[in-house]
Amino acid sequence: MTDTAGNPAEAASVSRVFQQLVERIRLRRSATGIGDAGWGRTLFAAIVSIIYFFPVFWIILTSFKTYEDALAVPAKFFFTPTLDNFAHVFSRAYSAGGPIQNTGFALYFFNSLFISGVSVFLALAIGTIAAFGFSRYPLKGNDTYLFIILTTRMLPAIVVIIPIFIMFRVAGLAGTYAGIIALYTAFNLPFAIWMMKSFFDELALDVEDAARIDGSSDVRVFFKICLPQVLAGLAATAVFGLILTWNEFLFALLLSGVETRTVPVAMSQTIGGDIGVRWGLLAAIETLFLIPVIVVTFALQNQLLRGVTFGTIKR
Amino acid sequence: MSTIELRGVTKHFGAFTAVKDLSLSVSAGEVVCLLGPSGCGKTTTLRIVAGLERASGGDVVIAGKRMNDLRPDQRNIAMVFQFYALYPALTVRENIMFPLHVERLNAQTASGRVGRVARMLQLETVLERLPSQISEGEKQRVAVARAVVRDPNCFLFDEPLSRLDVELRRTMRSDIKTVLRGLSKATVIVTHDQLEALTMADRIAIMRDGVIEQIDSAHEVFAKPATAFVASFIGTPQMNLLQAQFEGVKDGHARFTIDGQPIRLPVDPAVARLAKGQVTIGIRPRALVLDEAASADSIAGKAELIEPMGAETLVHARTPFGSDIRVVVPREIRVRAGDALRLRTEARETHVFDFSGRAVRT
Numbered sequence: 001m002t003d004t005a006g007n008p009a010e011a012a013s014v015s016r017v018f019q020q021l022v023e024r025i026r027l028r029r030s031a032t033g034i035g036d037a038g039w040g041r042t043l044f045a046a047i048v049s050i051i052y053f054f055p056v057f058w059i060i061l062t063s064f065k066t067y068e069d070a071l072a073v074p075a076k077f078f079f080t081p082t083l084d085n086f087a088h089v090f091s092r093a094y095s096a097g098g099p100i101q102n103t104g105f106a107l108y109f110f111n112s113l114f115i116s117g118v119s120v121f122l123a124l125a126i127g128t129i130a131a132f133g134f135s136r137y138p139l140k141g142n143d144t145y146l147f148i149i150l151t152t153r154m155l156p157a158i159v160v161i162i163p164i165f166i167m168f169r170v171a172g173l174a175g176t177y178a179g180i181i182a183l184y185t186a187f188n189l190p191f192a193i194w195m196m197k198s199f200f201d202e203l204a205l206d207v208e209d210a211a212r213i214d215g216s217s218d219v220r221v222f223f224k225i226c227l228p229q230v231l232a233g234l235a236a237t238a239v240f241g242l243i244l245t246w247n248e249f250l251f252a253l254l255l256s257g258v259e260t261r262t263v264p265v266a267m268s269q270t271i272g273g274d275i276g277v278r279w280g281l282l283a284a285i286e287t288l289f290l291i292p293v294i295v296v297t298f299a300l301q302n303q304l305l306r307g308v309t310f311g312t313i314k315r
Numbered sequence: 316m317s318t319i320e321l322r323g324v325t326k327h328f329g330a331f332t333a334v335k336d337l338s339l340s341v342s343a344g345e346v347v348c349l350l351g352p353s354g355c356g357k358t359t360t361l362r363i364v365a366g367l368e369r370a371s372g373g374d375v376v377i378a379g380k381r382m383n384d385l386r387p388d389q390r391n392i393a394m395v396f397q398f399y400a401l402y403p404a405l406t407v408r409e410n411i412m413f414p415l416h417v418e419r420l421n422a423q424t425a426s427g428r429v430g431r432v433a434r435m436l437q438l439e440t441v442l443e444r445l446p447s448q449i450s451e452g453e454k455q456r457v458a459v460a461r462a463v464v465r466d467p468n469c470f471l472f473d474e475p476l477s478r479l480d481v482e483l484r485r486t487m488r489s490d491i492k493t494v495l496r497g498l499s500k501a502t503v504i505v506t507h508d509q510l511e512a513l514t515m516a517d518r519i520a521i522m523r524d525g526v527i528e529q530i531d532s533a534h535e536v537f538a539k540p541a542t543a544f545v546a547s548f549i550g551t552p553q554m555n556l557l558q559a560q561f562e563g564v565k566d567g568h569a570r571f572t573i574d575g576q577p578i579r580l581p582v583d584p585a586v587a588r589l590a591k592g593q594v595t596i597g598i599r600p601r602a603l604v605l606d607e608a609a610s611a612d613s614i615a616g617k618a619e620l621i622e623p624m625g626a627e628t629l630v631h632a633r634t635p636f637g638s639d640i641r642v643v644v645p646r647e648i649r650v651r652a653g654d655a656l657r658l659r660t661e662a663r664e665t666h667v668f669d670f671s672g673r674a675v676r677t
Contacts, residue, residue: 210400213388214465215388
């Protein structure tokens with residue numbers, strides 16, 4: 001009797017301690033509204049992120065597979081990895097037993113980097129100055145101008161492609177770096193102007209007034225005072241612009257030439273061939289294609305976080 | 316010579332007139348405070364001096380030169396902003412050094428100057444930090460340091476202490492005063508805090524609705540307020556202002572009626588020249604003393620609310636004519652709510668303002 005009488009009391013005290021613990025956690029949560037998520041929520045978040053990441057993960061996995069492994073049913077998670085696909089991106093035989101040829105992908109990767117890099121840089125340079133103008137020296141009917149700038153982005157690309165194609169033909173810009181860079185710059189500009197204007201609008205005007213009183217010209221105020229304050233905004237705008245340009249396919253397909261072809265276009269032309277779609281090869285191209293975006297996003301990560309949350313914390 | 320002179324300066328914002336025909340002159344080494352409630356035009360006036368706003372009319376003369384059409388960067392002035400306006404992306408050292416680029420000093424001279432100012436304002440330990448990494452009091456000192464590092468024509472301060480807590484405010488007040496004394500520049504300080512104005516300024520300009528109501532020393536604006544508005548704005552607790560009907564003067568005592576109640580008060584002799592009619596009587600809470608017995612020239616009242624303030628006690632008394640009168644009594648005098656009080660005052664402690672609000676005084 002004494003033994004069994006002791007156990008329920010012990011059990012009761014354990015459950016009391018447990019209840020107190022639960023209560024304390026609940027109190028801590030409700031008091032501040034902030035608390036570390038529990039294991040359940042973390043697990044749920046992990047599942048969701050795995051679902052999100054899975055296609056990318058599968059592409060990376062496939063890029064290390066042989067032709068047979070890539071097509072295996074049921075799909076293989078464990079296999080002997082090969083780097084052949086990556087080598088084949090740059091040079092391979094186009095038909096079984098044929099000569100090994102340069103695929104030109106080195107050039108296409110350069111084109112993609114060069115074209116998106118230059119056009120995003122130009123869009124940022126022009127857009128930032130324009131945004132500063134719209135923010136600090138508003139025109140009469142300022143909002144109308146801003147609206148007009150945005151109208152070019154209101155139509156699906158496919159609607160405007162024919163007139164643009166004809167314009168490029170007439171102007172002799174089709175197939176040239178200048179042409180495609182100009183087009184992408186124009187594409188990124190409205191976005192850059194709107195983004196950067198909102199960042200400039202958030203800045204405290206007192207600071208600029210102070211700089212003027214301290215003997216600065218408008219140009220010096222812009223470069224020394226305003227620009228350093230919107231670096232986060234520049235980073236965010238640059239990343240969004242880069243991703244947009246990097247992945248652009250339709251205009252690149254119609255307006256780039258053999259020498260100025262970008263990776264998305266070249267990738268699409270890799271599909272096909274006499275032995276069917278070479279999934280491993282395609283996945284290898286895509287994996288390589290992902291690297292610059294990931295590198296840039298990681299490099300600008302801190303700025304990016306500040307950029308997208310800009311203005312949410314007031315002085 | 317470091318002077319500021321405003322001649323008939325006017326500023327319109329659309330239909331609204333922020334500053335009306337304002338004239339003010341500040342001599343070298345003099346500190347003038349623009350004091351007034353928010354929206355009275357004091358900050359606009361300061362921004363006109365700085366060149367951040369263009370005057371709609373009148374002249375801005377700084378250091379003897381008309382500067383209406385010059386940009387802020389051409390005026391060679393230093394200003395401390397209400398929110399400090401430190402350059403967020405620059406370190407404290409770079410912030411202080413920023414104005415020096417105008418003078419095109421070599422690096423050694425410039426950093427020498429920064430060092431001297433930083434020492435003066437105890438900022439040496441935070442020179443390499445960013446403005447976001449220093450305390451509110453340090454930010455304030457950086458803003459002052461950035462202003463005094465140059466040798467400008469004049470200094471402008473916009474609500475310099477409004478963001479500091481009471482303790483810091485007290486020390487910064489004397490710090491700024493000390494710094495300014497050593498520079499002998501014309502200085503204009505904008506504030507809505509009368510204590511700031513009374514302690515820091517050589518002269519105080521009290522503004523309302525874009526007009527300077529009175530400009531005088533701290534002593535004068537307190538002792539001889541030119542208008543009922545100035546009287547109510549300067550001094551804590553606020554001066555008692557009673558609407559009354561003036562009936563005439565006899566034996567140095569003026570007779571008034573307030574809400575039908577006759578009352579006799581000792582007043583300034585000039586009041587005798589006043590015609591009968593509506594006036595405002597002003598009596599400071601500290602100018603009233605409690606009388607033991609009722610007399611013809613004391614005001615009856617009943618204590619309603621007692622607010623101990625430490626050394627003194629503030630008593631709100633209700634008079635038979637319904638007004639609330641504030642009286643400050645020494646701590647030793649115990650007053651309880653409901654007590655009947657007799658309030659007496661001296662002749663030089665009453666202020667009479669005519670129907671337009673102007674003081675009637677010899």
